[in-house]
Amino acid sequence: MSFASPWWLLGLVVVVGLVVGYLVLLRRRRRDVVRFTNLELLNSVAPKRPGWYRHVPAAAMIAALAVLTIALAGPQAEAKVPRNRATVVLVIDVSLSMQATDVAPNRLAAAQAAAKTFADQLTPGINLGLVSFAGTAAVLVSPTTDRDSVKRAVDGLRLSESTATGEAIFAAMQSIDSFSRSVAATDAEGPPPARIVLMSDGKQTVPGPDGENDPRGSFTAARKASEAKIPVSTISFGTEYGTIDIEGGRTRVAVDDASMKEIADLSAGQFFTAATEDELKQVYADLSEQIGYEVRRMDTSKPWLAGGALLLVAGLCIGLALGRRLP
Known part of the structure; x- marks a missing residue:
């Protein structure tokens, strides 16, 4: 596969930055929780958070950005x-x-x-x-x-x-x-x-x-x-x-x-x-x-655009379903 406008792929650097930022925020949140020494009180006042799947909306949104970035680069493939x-x-x-x-x-x-x-x-x-x-x-x-x-x-x-x-x-x-x-x-x-x-x-x-x-x-x-x-x-x-x-x-x-x-x-x-x-x-x-x-x-960007749009909609819907808010 080749690209008509490969410079758009530099946008993947932003996507990587978002992944790193998300991981940093998760680490900081764990550190803040440990600083709260009265864990019994914390458990009584803090709402119970969902498990690992709470990360799905953010992951879907980040993946959507990556896929849409590739679509903007104009992927091309040989076709008969x-x-x-x-x-x-x-x-x-x-x-x-x-x-x-x-x-x-x-x-x-x-x-x-x-x-x-x-x-x-x-x-x-x-x-x-x-x-x-x-x-x-x-x-x-x-x-x-x-x-x-x-x-x-x-x-x-x-x-x-x-x-x-x-x-x-x-x-x-x-x-x-x-x-x-x-x-x-x-x-x-x-x-x-x-x-x-x-x-x-x-x-x-x-x-x-x-x-x-x-x-x-x-x-x-x-x-x-x-x-x-x-x-x-x-x-x-x-x-x-x-x-x-x-x-x-x-x-x-x-x-x-x-x-x-x-x-x-x-x-x-x-x-x-x-x-x-x-x-x-x-x-x-x-x-x-x-x-x-x-x-x-031939231009093959349409499947990438469709995939990015679906991931974006999925991230929004899952975010609303889990936390009643956008990711």
């Missing part, structure tokens, strides 16, 4: 609050390898289910867009807070040949840029922070399996994203044992963790792996938590 401004583009691989059944019922169906859950989990203020890619990339939904349009587009995903990962990242960046320009024209705060979430199960094949550093390759796109301050969080989805049927033969379509991790590293994003639909949903849930919320320092 929903983001009201952010842009996320979900990029989903729909190459033929996504028909592999190593993830039940198949990779594409599992990816669709997890993507829709991700859309529902994002906080309302997040603008979500959707890009699909195989041999080419297509912006299916520009960033929007309308989750239903994104989910409908996810349901309509269809498989195609090849994997143009770099083109997909460039398409997502262009979608973010267009949206940011439109926002900047009307929002004094400027464009919101953006992120790309890329889910793929295989290695880039367009412009070639070894063309990541090509001008339109995935590594080049990741570097451009880093320059634009748009991190690319990658999800390598699938297993080493996935296969698909091509022209009557079985073709192995193992995931390519290495290239997906490199994309994340080059763009200052995060790298995740998922081998089941549940794992993919958990990855999306973690990303939703990171993207949808931010940690801010």
Whole structure:
């Protein structure tokens, strides 16, 4: 916990002084009682005083002053609050390898289910867009807070040949840029922070399996994203044992963790792996938590004010009940 106005805490010195003064008065009272040598007469004329609980009103009043002093200092604490401004583009691989059944019922169906859950989990203020890619990339939904349009587009995903990962990242960046320009024209705060979430199960094949550093390759796109301050969080989805049927033969379509991790590293994003639909949903849930919320320092003085007021009222009430006077 920190304080907005810590100088108010010097008031606690006054509180300590009151405690010391109260103890001194109690000691002096005991000394005066001892000086009264005729104790039998004292017992007959002095009213019977309550026990230890006679100190409760004073203790409550002093505690109230301490708590109210802390409230005046403006206590602050870190709190997680929903983001009201952010842009996320979900990029989903729909190459033929996504028909592999190593993830039940198949990779594409599992990816669709997890993507829709991700859309529902994002906080309302997040603008979500959707890009699909195989041999080419297509912006299916520009960033929007309308989750239903994104989910409908996810349901309509269809498989195609090849994997143009770099083109997909460039398409997502262009979608973010267009949206940011439109926002900047009307929002004094400027464009919101953006992120790309890329889910793929295989290695880039367009412009070639070894063309990541090509001008339109995935590594080049990741570097451009880093320059634009748009991190690319990658999800390598699938297993080493996935296969698909091509022209009557079985073709192995193992995931390519290495290239997906490199994309994340080059763009200052995060790298995740998922081998089941549940794992993919958990990855999306973690990303939703990171993207949808931010940690801010929030004022927490209200509970201190309420506590101080309650202690003050309690001290007054107990003082009136015990001694028919204010403490």
